[in-house]
Amino acid sequence: MKCIFGPVPSRRFGRSLGIDVIAAKTCSFDCIYCESGPTTCLSITRQNFVDCGEVLAELKAFTRADPNFADVLTFSSGGEPTLYEPMGELITAIKKDYPHIPLIVLTNGSLLWKPEVRRGLLKADRVVPSLDAVTAEVFRKINRPHPFLEPEQIVEGIRAFRKDYKGRLHIEVLLVEGVNDGPEELCAIARAVESMTPDTVELNTVVRPPAHAGAKGLSDEAMARAAAFFGSMNVEIIGTFQAHEQESSEENIDQRIIDTVERRPCTEEELAASLGVSAERVRRESAKLQEQGRLTRLSFGGKTFIRPVE
Numbered sequence: 001m002k003c004i005f006g007p008v009p010s011r012r013f014g015r016s017l018g019i020d021v022i023a024a025k026t027c028s029f030d031c032i033y034c035e036s037g038p039t040t041c042l043s044i045t046r047q048n049f050v051d052c053g054e055v056l057a058e059l060k061a062f063t064r065a066d067p068n069f070a071d072v073l074t075f076s077s078g079g080e081p082t083l084y085e086p087m088g089e090l091i092t093a094i095k096k097d098y099p100h101i102p103l104i105v106l107t108n109g110s111l112l113w114k115p116e117v118r119r120g121l122l123k124a125d126r127v128v129p130s131l132d133a134v135t136a137e138v139f140r141k142i143n144r145p146h147p148f149l150e151p152e153q154i155v156e157g158i159r160a161f162r163k164d165y166k167g168r169l170h171i172e173v174l175l176v177e178g179v180n181d182g183p184e185e186l187c188a189i190a191r192a193v194e195s196m197t198p199d200t201v202e203l204n205t206v207v208r209p210p211a212h213a214g215a216k217g218l219s220d221e222a223m224a225r226a227a228a229f230f231g232s233m234n235v236e237i238i239g240t241f242q243a244h245e246q247e248s249s250e251e252n253i254d255q256r257i258i259d260t261v262e263r264r265p266c267t268e269e270e271l272a273a274s275l276g277v278s279a280e281r282v283r284r285e286s287a288k289l290q291e292q293g294r295l296t297r298l299s300f301g302g303k304t305f306i307r308p309v310e
């Protein structure tokens with residue numbers, strides 16, 4: 001199992017080196033907007049998908065090759081990271097080896113009602129649970145969860161986590177047109193989020209090709225209207241990826257392009273910024289990979305995304 005990928009372009013974090021410890025595609029949700037495609041293993045059972053030592057060895061090998069490797073380390077995957085049983089052990093080891101690099105965990109929050117999951121995340125610098133719905137009907141429609149999960153249980157879990165967690169808690173709310181952007185649901189989500197006292201609310205929408213072709217993103221105006229429901233809370237509407245000036249190795253660009261788009265579809269500009277090479281180089285390499293039948297292009301929201309051939 002290959003666990004380290006990227007760095008990938010993140011609209012929130014800049015160049016994010018991904019850590020993926022979950023077998024594809026295992027998740028407790030099957031969100032209609034998922035960038036990683038449909039969930040093939042819908043589960044709430046935590047497992048040891050890969051040995052911690054292997055993940056650390058892979059991370060070391062990567063960081064030795066490129067000392068300016070990324071702006072942040074992010075647990076994010078084509079699945080739910082908290083399904084990894086030794087998550088706490090791995091976070092502790094990474095923070096010991098890389099104390100100066102912010103460590104972020106993106107989670108759907110669905111397992112935070114389990115005390116052992118909450119304990120495992122306490123040493124992360126930032127935890128970003130998502131909350132897209134609080135009423136059962138909308139929850140089932142947008143997140144298509146494991147049948148054991150209920151929205152109240154998830155809200156309670158995030159609240160309990162906030163009580164013990166000293167790092168930055170950001171709650172992500174992803175809005176899909178006509179699904180969870182109505183005033184009643186937005187009001188209910190905002191009330192629940194307020195009770196979690198997050199540092200920031202990240203309002204997001206569908207900007208990449210989703211698992212379900214019908215999942216549409218909101219316009220800038222609709223996002224601004226939605227933000228108003230969160231009153232005086234610190235709300236951030238997620239913008240587009242901003243690259244940092246940097247130099248990076250041009251070795252294995254073709255493989256690095258494939259590794260990046262396997263996790264999430266990207267535009268050529270995002271790939272160039274993320275991999276630290278020129279847009280022209282990405283264009284040349286991706287055209288070659290497309291001719292070889294390894295990559296394909298897909299239009300979504302007025303942009304062209306590169307993704308692997310299924």
Ligand code: SF4
Nearest residue numbers: 027029031034079108
């Ligand atoms: S968006 Fe996240 S929580 Fe939803 S199905 Fe994809 S990986 Fe799972």
